[in-house]
Amino acid sequence: EADIYQTPRYLVIGTGKKITLECSQTMGHDKMYWYQQDPGMELHLIHYSYGVNSTEKGDLSSESTVSRIRTEHFPLTLESARPSHTSQYLCASSEGGVGRYGYTFGSGTRLTVV
């Protein structure tokens, strides 16, 4: 049973709309991450957080923003969706020291912008 939840699983939305992808975890993990992954392609880190009120940009430039007001919640927002944002977005979390447990991933949100 997944301990990290992403909603919605699938989203089709028009260009210019504002959207928020939700991610919640019940494990009390301090660290959370957002990855973008096109089909058959590698993972790209777009945002991460080491705790409440801490957010950092990842390796891939992204027009999205994130917030971390509560430990368990790490939403990602696109102010104005474009077709180039069409992709799968994966949320993950980990303990303070990544150690032997690595990351736990959610099932992802598949976003299509038309």
Added chain:
Amino acid sequence: QKEVEQDPGPLSVPEGAIVSLNCTYSNSAFQYFMWYRQYSRKGPELLMYTYSSGNKEDGRFTAQVDKSSKYISLFIRDSQPSDSATYLCAPHAGNMLTFGGGTRLMVKP
């Protein structure tokens, strides 16, 4: 050059074959070496990990690390169609995982 390199495949094998999946890396500080499995349209799931050099076995899966050559391997014995997925190596030095690009494996019945 990327910190972690993986052959993207696809690698196609018949059911029952022994599969070898490999990664090379450049960061000598890596201490944990993780393998993730990702089924189509799903998030990656942790398959197994190895700490430092050596081998680790878990059922049909064996992970192997050679730190002297910076080479990571995952062996799958008696491969099954259900093993068809993308396998990502992900070493780290205790802070953040560095993912390889993944190797797509197809096991044909």
